[in-house]
Amino acid sequence: MLAAMPPPVPPPTPAPGAPRVRERADACPGALRLHSADDGHLARLRLPAGRLTARQVEVLADAAEALGDGRISVTSRGNAELRGLADGCGAELAPLLAEAGLLPSPTHERVRNIVASPASGLDGLGTADVQLWARELDERLCAAPWAAGLSGRFLFVLDDGRGDVAGLGGDVTLVAAAPDAALLHMGGRAVRVAAADAPRAALAAARAFLSAARAAGTGAWRVRELPEGHEADVRDVRKAxxxxxxxxxxxxxxxxxxxxxxxxxxxxxxxxxxxxTAGQLRALLPADEVRLTPWRGAVVAGTDPARLPALEAHGLITRPDSPWAGVSACTGRPGCAKSLADVRADAVPGRPGLPVHYSGCERRCGHPHGDRVDVLAAPGGGYLVDGVPVARTDLARAVTTARTAPRTTR
Structure with missing residues (x-):
C-alpha cells in the first residue's frame, strides 16, 4: 500500500554563516510515499533522463485518468507527478507502475534523480550520447544498497557538452568533454575521467558525498548544504x-x-x-520513446516531425515563437493550501522573451533555474512582478515588459 505523508514542517532558517542542520529525514514524495495536498494525494515518479517507453506512456495516461485528476505534471527535473489521487489507491497504483517497469527498485525509487540532455543522440549535436550514461547510472544506483541513503533531492546531471542541462544545479554533474572523456563536477571542483567510466565515477562521487555528510552530522541532503570543513571532495573519485x-x-x-x-x-x-492531459500524453505516440524534459515538455524520439501541426491542435506548444513557451506555474489554488491565488487561471504569457514563473507563495515551488521573470501572488489579490506590485488586471502588460526589457533596465 502507498503511504500518505502529512505536509512537511520546514526547518528553521540558519543564522548567517551557520551550517544548515536537518533534524528530520527527507520527506520528498515518491511513487510509493505520497504527499497529502488540498486536491488529494500526489505521487512523484522518478524517470531517469525523463525516459518513457511507449507502453509506459499508455500506463501513465491510464493511471492519471483512472486514479487521479486526468493530468500529468512535468517537473523541473523531467519527472512526472500524478495529482488528485484518492485515499486507498495504493492497491491499484503500485502494481500498475511496477508492471510497466516504472518501479524497478522500491528501496531506491526516490533517489533515481537523473537529468540528461534530452536531445542527446537525436539531433547530431553534443559530444556523446549521455542517454546511454543515464541508463547505466540508473542500473548502478539501484544495485548499490548504500545509495538508498541519498535524499530524494540529490541530483545527477548528465550534459552531452551542449550545455543545456549543466546549469541545473546538479549535486554531481557529468559533462561530455570528448568522445572518450568526461568531466565530473562536484562542489566547485572537477576531474577528468574516461567516458566509459563516467557513470561509475558519478556513483563514486555520490558515495563521497554521503561519507562527508555523515562525518559532518548535519543531515545534509545536498552537496551545497555540507558545512565548511566537511566538503565532499570530487578528488576522492581517484580512489576508485x-x-x-x-x-x-x-x-x-x-x-x-x-x-x-x-x-x-x-x-x-x-x-x-x-x-x-492524459490525451495530450497519448497524442505523442507512436514513438520509439518519449523523454520528459526539465523545461516541462517532451522530446519524442522515432517519429515524424511533420506531426507537429497535429500536436499543436492538441494544445501542445510546438513553436519557439509561441508566447506560452517558457511560461510555468506552481500548483496554486485550489490544490495547495499555502497558495494565495489560483495562479494557473491568472497566468498570462505576455510576449515571448525570458522564461516566466508564477508562484502562489514565497516558496516558489517548481521555479526554473537561471534568469527568469518572477511573478509572485501577493495578499489582497495582486501580484509582484520582479518585486514590483501589479494589479491582476495589469499582469499582461507588466509581464510583457519584464520578459522583453533589456536586462540592464530590469
Whole structure:
C-alpha cells in the first residue's frame, strides 16, 4: 500500500554563516510515499533522463485518468507527478507502475534523480550520447544498497557538452568533454575521467558525498548544504578510478532545444504551464520513446516531425515563437493550501522573451533555474512582478515588459 505523508514542517532558517542542520529525514514524495495536498494525494515518479517507453506512456495516461485528476505534471527535473489521487489507491497504483517497469527498485525509487540532455543522440549535436550514461547510472544506483541513503533531492546531471542541462544545479554533474572523456563536477571542483567510466565515477562521487555528510552530522541532503570543513571532495573519485583534476572548471552554458523538429526523426514540444492531459500524453505516440524534459515538455524520439501541426491542435506548444513557451506555474489554488491565488487561471504569457514563473507563495515551488521573470501572488489579490506590485488586471502588460526589457533596465 502507498503511504500518505502529512505536509512537511520546514526547518528553521540558519543564522548567517551557520551550517544548515536537518533534524528530520527527507520527506520528498515518491511513487510509493505520497504527499497529502488540498486536491488529494500526489505521487512523484522518478524517470531517469525523463525516459518513457511507449507502453509506459499508455500506463501513465491510464493511471492519471483512472486514479487521479486526468493530468500529468512535468517537473523541473523531467519527472512526472500524478495529482488528485484518492485515499486507498495504493492497491491499484503500485502494481500498475511496477508492471510497466516504472518501479524497478522500491528501496531506491526516490533517489533515481537523473537529468540528461534530452536531445542527446537525436539531433547530431553534443559530444556523446549521455542517454546511454543515464541508463547505466540508473542500473548502478539501484544495485548499490548504500545509495538508498541519498535524499530524494540529490541530483545527477548528465550534459552531452551542449550545455543545456549543466546549469541545473546538479549535486554531481557529468559533462561530455570528448568522445572518450568526461568531466565530473562536484562542489566547485572537477576531474577528468574516461567516458566509459563516467557513470561509475558519478556513483563514486555520490558515495563521497554521503561519507562527508555523515562525518559532518548535519543531515545534509545536498552537496551545497555540507558545512565548511566537511566538503565532499570530487578528488576522492581517484580512489576508485584513474582521474585527473581539472583546474578552474567551468560548466558549459547553452540554450535548451527550441520547440519543433529535432533532426529527421524526432521533435520537441512543451506542456502548457507544465501539465499534460492524459490525451495530450497519448497524442505523442507512436514513438520509439518519449523523454520528459526539465523545461516541462517532451522530446519524442522515432517519429515524424511533420506531426507537429497535429500536436499543436492538441494544445501542445510546438513553436519557439509561441508566447506560452517558457511560461510555468506552481500548483496554486485550489490544490495547495499555502497558495494565495489560483495562479494557473491568472497566468498570462505576455510576449515571448525570458522564461516566466508564477508562484502562489514565497516558496516558489517548481521555479526554473537561471534568469527568469518572477511573478509572485501577493495578499489582497495582486501580484509582484520582479518585486514590483501589479494589479491582476495589469499582469499582461507588466509581464510583457519584464520578459522583453533589456536586462540592464530590469
Amino acid at each position: 578510478l584513474a582521474a585527473e583534476e581539472v583546474p578552474e572548471p567551468v560548466l558549459p552554458q547553452g540554450p535548451p532545444p527550441a520547440p519543433g523538429p529535432l533532426g529527421p526523426a524526432a521533435l520537441h514540444v512543451l506542456a502548457p504551464l507544465g501539465r499534460l
